[in-house]
Amino acid sequence: xxAIPGLSGRIPENxxxxxxxxxxxxxxxxxxxxxxxxxxxxxxxxxxTYVTPRLTDAKxxxxxxxxxxxSSDAAKVRGYTDYRQDRPLYLRTYRxxxxxxxxxxPKAGRVLDxxxxxGYFLRVMQEEGWDVTGxxxxxxxxxxxxxxxxAQNVKAGLLGQVDLAPGSFDLITMWDVIEHIPDPVAAxxxxxxxxxxxxxxxxxxxxxxSRAARLLGKRWQHYKHAEHIYHFNPKTLxxxxxxxxxxxxxxxxxxxxxxxxxxxxxERAGRLHPVLSTLLSPLRLVSKAAVYVNLFDEMIVVAxxxxxxxxxx
Ligand SMILES: [Zn+2]
Numbered sequence: 001x002x003a004i005p006g007l008s009g010r011i012p013e014n015x016x017x018x019x020x021x022x023x024x025x026x027x028x029x030x031x032x033x034x035x036x037x038x039x040x041x042x043x044x045x046x047x048x049t050y051v052t053p054r055l056t057d058a059k060x061x062x063x064x065x066x067x068x069x070x071s072s073d074a075a076k077v078r079g080y081t082d083y084r085q086d087r088p089l090y091l092r093t094y095r096x097x098x099x100x101x102x103x104x105x106p107k108a109g110r111v112l113d114x115x116x117x118x119g120y121f122l123r124v125m126q127e128e129g130w131d132v133t134g135x136x137x138x139x140x141x142x143x144x145x146x147x148x149x150x151a152q153n154v155k156a157g158l159l160g161q162v163d164l165a166p167g168s169f170d171l172i173t174m175w176d177v178i179e180h181i182p183d184p185v186a187a188x189x190x191x192x193x194x195x196x197x198x199x200x201x202x203x204x205x206x207x208x209x210s211r212a213a214r215l216l217g218k219r220w221q222h223y224k225h226a227e228h229i230y231h232f233n234p235k236t237l238x239x240x241x242x243x244x245x246x247x248x249x250x251x252x253x254x255x256x257x258x259x260x261x262x263x264x265x266x267e268r269a270g271r272l273h274p275v276l277s278t279l280l281s282p283l284r285l286v287s288k289a290a291v292y293v294n295l296f297d298e299m300i301v302v303a304x305x306x307x308x309x310x311x312x313x
Pocket of ligand 1: 022023025026043044045046047048
């Protein structure tokens with residue numbers, strides 16, 4: 001039996017399965033670093049960074065996203081400190097990120113948010129007049145979204161499992177989601193089916209080639225091996241989109257920042273060095289104060305489906 005950092009129980013050793021590259025199938029890997037039972041590797045064929053071995057059993061994957069994920073006592077290695085209590089910070093963050101939506105949509109339309117969690121992004125979209133649908137597989141957090149957005153606007157499950165009309169959305173979004181999905185190309189293909197003509201796909205995910213990632217090495221905050229099974233860079237993310245018949249319109253680290261509490265800053269500093277956490281612990285006293293932090297280590301990518309060539313027969 002082994003313990004996964006942040007997961008309460010111990011799991012059988014064979015629950016972790018070695019995997020090959022989830023993009024090109026390549027087995028040849030270059031090791032970035034090892035951490036407990038996990039290896040973070042880069043595919044020698046296509047350059048995608050991924051975690052192996054990983055949980056492949058659906059039941060165990062569900063355990064990763066149980067209640068403890070959303071109010072984690074070990075958010076440095078797993079999940080969120082308190083996703084619900086931080087609601088004002090998330091709403092403020094998404095209001096700021098609306099700038100990227102407005103660049104592509106002068107007026108409101110129909111949006112699907114895949115992995116909508118407590119529904120914060122969609123709440124902001126509702127304020128802007130959008131017709132919203134959220135998809136959320138986690139039973140632990142979905143009731144929050146139902147309460148915030150209206151139960152009829154939230155569906156349980158994963159992309160491809162839920163009955164949604166083809167061509168019925170102008171915008172589909174994935175905020176901090178694609179790095180969790182075992183088959184990202186299949187997920188993007190599902191997105192392609194659901195988009196209306198002229199539709200856009202917005203992805204936010206961490207950039208493993210960002211300056212912060214390089215500087216921090218294995219201490220980079222996005223290395224959470226049970227949940228972040230992929231780490232893209234602009235090239236590998238564009239390759240996933242291209243394979244699923246999309247092209248990138250823009251890729252920017254701007255607006256990838258977040259409003260965070262001072263208490264959060266003190267906690268994350270502790271990941272860099274325990275002494276920093278002690279030094280910054282007075283910040284916890286003003287932990288309700290918010291500050292906007294952008295390490296430029298996230299990518300916000302807007303993509304569009306490729307035009308289909310007119311049929312000749
Ligand atoms: Zn590969």
